[in-house]
Amino acid sequence: MSGKPHTLVFSDLDGTLLDHQSYEWYAAAPAIDALKSINAGLILASSKTAPEVATVRAELKIEHWPAIVENGAGVLASHSDDCKEVSQYRSLLSSLQKISPSLRRHFTGFDDMPVKKVADITDLSVKNAALAKQRAFSEPGIWTGNNAEKEIFLKLLREEGIHAQQGGRFLTLSYGANKADQLLMLAKQFEPCRTIALGDAPNDIAMLEAADIGVIVANPDAPPLPMLDGEAEGRIIRTKDAGPNGWNATILDLIANPPFNENTIH
Ligand SMILES: [Mg+2]
Numbered sequence: 057m058s059g060k061p062h063t064l065v066f067s068d069l070d071g072t073l074l075d076h077q078s079y080e081w082y083a084a085a086p087a088i089d090a091l092k093s094i095n096a097g098l099i100l101a102s103s104k105t106a107p108e109v110a111t112v113r114a115e116l117k118i119e120h121w122p123a124i125v126e127n128g129a130g131v132l133a134s135h136s137d138d139c140k141e142v143s144q145y146r147s148l149l150s151s152l153q154k155i156s157p158s159l160r161r162h163f164t165g166f167d168d169m170p171v172k173k174v175a176d177i178t179d180l181s182v183k184n185a186a187l188a189k190q191r192a193f194s195e196p197g198i199w200t201g202n203n204a205e206k207e208i209f210l211k212l213l214r215e216e217g218i219h220a221q222q223g224g225r226f227l228t229l230s231y232g233a234n235k236a237d238q239l240l241m242l243a244k245q246f247e248p249c250r251t252i253a254l255g256d257a258p259n260d261i262a263m264l265e266a267a268d269i270g271v272i273v274a275n276p277d278a279p280p281l282p283m284l285d286g287e288a289e290g291r292i293i294r295t296k297d298a299g300p301n302g303w304n305a306t307i308l309d310l311i312a313n314p315p316f317n318e319n320t321i322h
Contacts, residue, residue: 126230273298
């Protein structure tokens with residue numbers, strides 16, 4: 057990509073740009089084309105791994121942009137199918153190996169599981185589960201011990217600089233960066249006049265708040281996000297329609313309005 061983009065759009069995938077059920081993005085094609093026509097950047101920001109995101113990024117023909125992967129724990133470079141540099145992941149796994157077996161046995165990470173097991177617990181196909189196992193920055197897993205044991209486990213990991221985030225199903229270990237950190241880092245690198253972020257879930261909130269404009273994409277299959285600070289001032293808005301339909305309508309609407317105007321002062 058040459059020159060500075062006027063606008064950088066950061067988008068979550070599942071339930072945001074991809075339909076919650078079908079995983080398709082076609083409903084957003086008009087807005088994606090419109091973004092390309094005004095030379096705006098589109099940066100995917102997902103909990104998926106680099107090879108998983110690379111597949112979607114190639115379909116969208118936006119390989120010339122980097123992508124935020126593993127929930128913000130890392131970035132997939134432009135024109136790359138996976139992260140060649142996996143030293144963070146190796147270091148995370150070696151920290152796990154230092155923990156005494158009596159505690160370690162309560163955490164079953166993706167690296168500990170065969171592909172079939174990952175497919176079973178994630179509802180991914182075996183092929184996609186294999187991609188989900190190709191990690192570079194973070195390790196999701198299942199905790200089976202009690203809370204007291206978990207506290208000790210997490211304290212030992214913290215001493216190694218490793219943070220843990222408990223999601224609905226997985227306890228995910230990483231060195232702490234989130235989608236918002238990567239948005240700010242990439243905005244510093246590309247120096248757009250304006251950033252827009254779209255997401256549907258709690259793990260998108262920091263990114264929605266870090267962008268100039270945040271768009272909460274409706275997801276009828278999940279509890280609605282709480283009212284965010286920026287909503288009262290109109291800096292954060294909500295789509296009417298779910299998933300890629302809402303994404304499409306809102307981006308087209310924003311393109312037609314001043315935030316995309318070349319004369320907008322940041
Ligand atoms: Mg989502």
